[in-house]
Amino acid sequence: GAGVSQSPSNKVTEKGKDVELRCDPISGHTALYWYRQSLGQGLEFLIYFQGNSAPDKSGLPSDRFSAERTGGSVSTLTIQRTQQEDSAVYLCASSQDSGNSYEQYFGPGTRLTVT
């Protein structure tokens, strides 16, 4: 079946503009994660959705970042008033998170460049 998809694959925006990044998880996966990866760095956790529970937003770096997940499926990460330090690859992952099965399936990412 289809894997995790993300759009756009690349986004170039001017400093101060808002951007929306989209993630379509694998059908049936109840858990969805957003991460940020700067060049040559590890994965920085941003936000976690699990079913209908309140999301864990503990990784969001500032109040300019927000995310929502509609109908337990598609998720949108919004960055308001973008700054140059927001430039990174934004990765989305989904998993079943049932029992001991926490394997995450990652999408191809959205490369965000703020000029």
Next chain:
Amino acid sequence: GQQVMQIPQYQHVQEGEDFTTYCNSSTTLSNIQWYKQRPGGHPVFLIQLVKSGEVKKQKRLTFQFGEAKKNSSLHITATQTTDVGTYFCAPRSGGSYIPTFGRGTSLIVHP
């Protein structure tokens, strides 16, 4: 909070040599996962370890979970150019569903 250290940051090897990356945590872990990210790609799940002292093998790859469940290692025997990439450990502690990814070890294999 949980601190994760992954070493080394980079490793250059000649094709055919062995390679090991280590992941160390400041806290006792409930489980640990390993992922591989090829250059320009996204992380791909390799394995999950849950039990103290657990050892799992996938062809030339051997994964170990420490007895105290605070460290783990990934060993590749006789590296090939297809092994090139960054290997991340992603441990979880307590009842958290959120892993703390290490900074990764980038493996460069010279033919």
